[in-house]
Amino acid sequence: MTEALREKLIHAGRVLVDEGQGDYVWGHISARLPDGSGRFLMKPGCIGLEELTADNIITVDIEGDKTAGDWPRHNEVYIHSEIMRARPDVNAVLHTHPEQAIAFSSLGKPLAAMSNDGTMFSAGVPVFSETTDLITDQPRGRAVANCLGSGNVVILRNHGIVTAGRSIEEAVFLAIKLERACRIQMLAEAAGGPKLFVKEEELKAKRTRTNRSDSQGNAFSYLVRRWHLRCGCEVPKQYQATLENFDRSGYKAG
Ligand SMILES: [Zn+2]
Numbered sequence: 700m701t702e703a704l705r706e707k708l709i710h711a712g713r714v715l716v717d718e719g720q721g722d723y724v725w726g727h728i729s730a731r732l733p734d735g736s737g738r739f740l741m742k743p744g745c746i747g748l749e750e751l752t753a754d755n756i757i758t759v760d761i762e763g764d765k766t767a768g769d770w771p772r773h774n775e776v777y778i779h780s781e782i783m784r785a786r787p788d789v790n791a792v793l794h795t796h797p798e799q800a801i802a803f804s805s806l807g808k809p810l811a812a813m814s815n816d817g818t819m820f821s822a823g824v825p826v827f828s829e830t831t832d833l834i835t836d837q838p839r840g841r842a843v844a845n846c847l848g849s850g851n852v853v854i855l856r857n858h859g860i861v862t863a864g865r866s867i868e869e870a871v872f873l874a875i876k877l878e879r880a881c882r883i884q885m886l887a888e889a890a891g892g893p894k895l896f897v898k899e900e901e902l903k904a905k906r907t908r909t910n911r912s913d914s915q916g917n918a919f920s921y922l923v924r925r926w927h928l929r930c931g932c933e934v935p936k937q938y939q940a941t942l943e944n945f946d947r948s949g950y951k952a953g
Contacts, residue, residue, distance in 0.1 A: 712748035714922035726795035737761035743770030777840025791870040796859040803881035816880035868919040913946035
């Protein structure tokens with residue numbers, strides 16, 4: 700089980716960098732261990748997200764202390780530990796510094812429903828502005844967790860984003876879509892400002908449709924596949940484009 704989780708974390712790091720979420724050796728992702736201990740696996744410091752291996756992933760406890768692994772622990776570990784402490788439903792936390800989301804956060808504007816991606820977040824995205832500094836202690840980690848509340852994304856103003864998912868796939872999907880929503884709005888802002896938006900009466904249904912749980916897994920599999928196909932590597936069996944690998948629950952024909 701731990702082995703499978705480590706492997707998924709490795710794939711997550713690669714696809715995140717592929718999708719413009721990398722910031723050299725900064726940014727991190729974690730996954731809660733399913734043993735009820737409160738401990739979680741996490742990317743270590745000093746390396747890029749796409750450089751994760753089964754051996755360099757570290758284990759951290761709910762206080763933010765490293766319990767296993769040779770590599771250093773990120774100073775911002777408390778984003779992960781405090782969200783996992785506050786939210787038993789969350790099994791994966793991700794913090795990155797994607798360029799468009801950071802630039803967008805400096806505009807001081809709310810995210811608008813002007814694309815499928817923007818609609819996904821149209822219930823509102825909290826912005827953490829208590830500090831623009833790094834989250835390097837438990838109180839700050841707790842403050843980020845409070846800002847997240849019962850939601851699953853938060854923008855750290857002038858800093859980056861945090862997503863919290865029931866699975867690694869969900870946390871990755873949310874990060875990619877949030878960055879894309881910010882990018883599309885930035886494009887519209889740069890072209891004179893958006894004039895037309897998703898219709899108010901369509902918002903709720905479209906929000907549900909654009910964030911289906913089956914889409915999160917299918918999109919993750921696609922991104923893992925794309926990474927492997929690009930480097931000419933063999934696609935791992937569980938991510939291959941075979942019908943049995945897909946979650947078809949969101950499709951009418953079943
Ligand atoms: Zn950061």
